Amino acid sequence: MTPVLIGSEIYRGSSYGPWHPLRIPRVSTVMDLARALGWLPEGRFRASPRARAAALLAWHTPDYVAALERAEAGQAVSEEVRARHALGTTSNPVFAEMFRRPATGVGGVMLAAELLRDGGAVHVPGGGTHHAFPDRANGFCYLNDPVFAVLALRRHGARRVAYVDIDAHHCDGVEHAFAADPDTLVVSVHEEDRWPRTGALADRGVGNVFNLPVPRGFHDDDMARVRDGLILRAVAAFRPDAIVLQSGSDGVTEDPQSRMALSNNAHAGVLEGLRPLAPRLMLLGGGGYNPWSVGRCWTRLWGVLSGRAVPDRVPPEAEAVLRALRWDRRGGGRAVEPPEAWVTTLADHWRGGAPTEGVAGRLAEISGRLRAWT
Incomplete structure (x- = not known):
């Protein structure tokens, strides 16, 4: 199957609010940038459907789904709903599309699984909300579309599914769903002592969960060793x-939500390594809170999937997309002036160096588990 990118205009017009880290454009930037590069002809793009409430009951509870729908309709929540379902909090605020937007992410992965029935690769940059739990929102995530991605792939014939997460934050919701499932592999590489402070090296479910918390300063050479x-x-x-593959870009150096030191070369390397290992590959987005970094990273990954060479300098149409982005780090402050590389290139310079202290020992420990597991 020719690679497909699934997106939606709902991401262009919706925001978690002027002070929230997810006030920035992300999926719409990927769509615009890919088109400006000539990488997204009409036949390669599919508009994401919105998952119906009934479909969400495959993992989320009926009470939670109903509460989420009511919160969007009324644009308010009671104290009881806030306490039980974590809706209307600072992290998971009430906003105009708070049901429709995440339901579109779930619809996107469901469509991707259907398209992948006979093999291929699909990019769903609006996916990757890996923190939500069955009965509550969590960490900016209202619905857990990665869980639905695995379930939908199973429904379309994939018995064994490997879930790999390279977001700076541990995939607590996904691990909760599949830690006891022998037909799902969960591998997460995330920053240690970073919210939600789960995903310890020793956590292993029934044996198919491998968590590698890494120290701040974790860079491209470290990731290459962890990848292999x-x-x-x-x-x-x-x-x-x-x-x-959940490809959260919040581990790149310029992102405000982690202290990792990656470039988007790390993400591209993981994707390129994984691509030959299964007939079906679904690429999701995830974290990413610097609009230039996340847009460039996920567009570059689309280029990897679709066999496009990254230009040394993007064409004027793509540069215009990047120069039009605006961001103030704290909300209501002074806008960031982007370095020229953020608006003229897709590929970062390699960010490597000597092995970061602690990575080799943890990798050796988890490699011992791998040898016993295999």
């Missing part, structure tokens, strides 16, 4: 029918 020593080894040994 953990991610690709585990996935290859698992022999999945499908792979889901």
